Amino acid sequence: MKMDFIFDMTSEAAKIFVDYLAKNGLSMTPQRKVIVETFLETEGHFSAEDLLLLVQKRAPEVGQATVYRTLKLLVDSGLAESLDFGCGVALYEHAYGHEHHDHLVCTRCQKKVEVVDNGIEHRQEVLARENGYILTHHRMLLFGLCPECQKLRDKEEGLES
Incomplete structure (x- = not known):
């Protein structure tokens, strides 16, 4: 080769x-x-x-x-x-x-946004400790509709203002 x-x-x-x-x-x-x-x-x-x-x-x-x-x-x-x-x-x-990051995922268009939130990261560590865990890694995926797909949905349903 x-x-x-x-x-x-x-x-x-x-x-x-x-x-x-x-x-x-x-x-x-x-x-x-x-x-x-x-x-x-x-x-x-x-x-x-x-x-x-x-x-x-x-x-x-x-x-x-x-x-x-x-x-x-x-x-x-x-x-x-x-x-x-x-x-x-x-x-x-x-x-x-x-850098570690989590994801927002649009369930309609599949757009993915990488997000970093130190408050959420800290809370996950606290939850793990409170339950006797030592975190080795984690992954968080949040699913929903992105702003563009919300507008499309509202237009389709006749809800746009």
């Missing part, structure tokens, strides 16, 4: 992934390199299919199964998080090197 980019082995994320592979008796193959590099360069929420399309622009011979297997390794290594926003498709985002 011809690589037309340099995999930055000095990045902390790359080191974490390579160490994870080594601990599990796996190696960094050329296919994994292009997938990991593309993943690390891609921001936001994206599906395995979205990642496959980006990878195949660089390396057309990389297949769907290899992308899915590598995404699982990225999740298992702690570099990626798999999210179910209720749309029937797992979406992925960076888990390492990004």
Whole structure:
């Protein structure tokens, strides 16, 4: 496989992934390199299919199964998080090197907004302690209608003012 980019082995994320592979008796193959590099360069929420399309622009011979297997390794290594926003498709985002955040999800248009609220974060920690838990991680998804979809709904129902 011809690589037309340099995999930055000095990045902390790359080191974490390579160490994870080594601990599990796996190696960094050329296919994994292009997938990991593309993943690390891609921001936001994206599906395995979205990642496959980006990878195949660089390396057309990389297949769907290899992308899915590598995404699982990225999740298992702690570099990626798999999210179910209720749309029937797992979406992925960076888990390492990004500030923790929660999500607001529109149930109509699937718009996603990342939110950070220190008050909510503190309250979750208090709730865990009050119940004898030590939090290791968490995820909060809030579902509802975004402002644009509220307006559309009101217009459809003849409620607009």
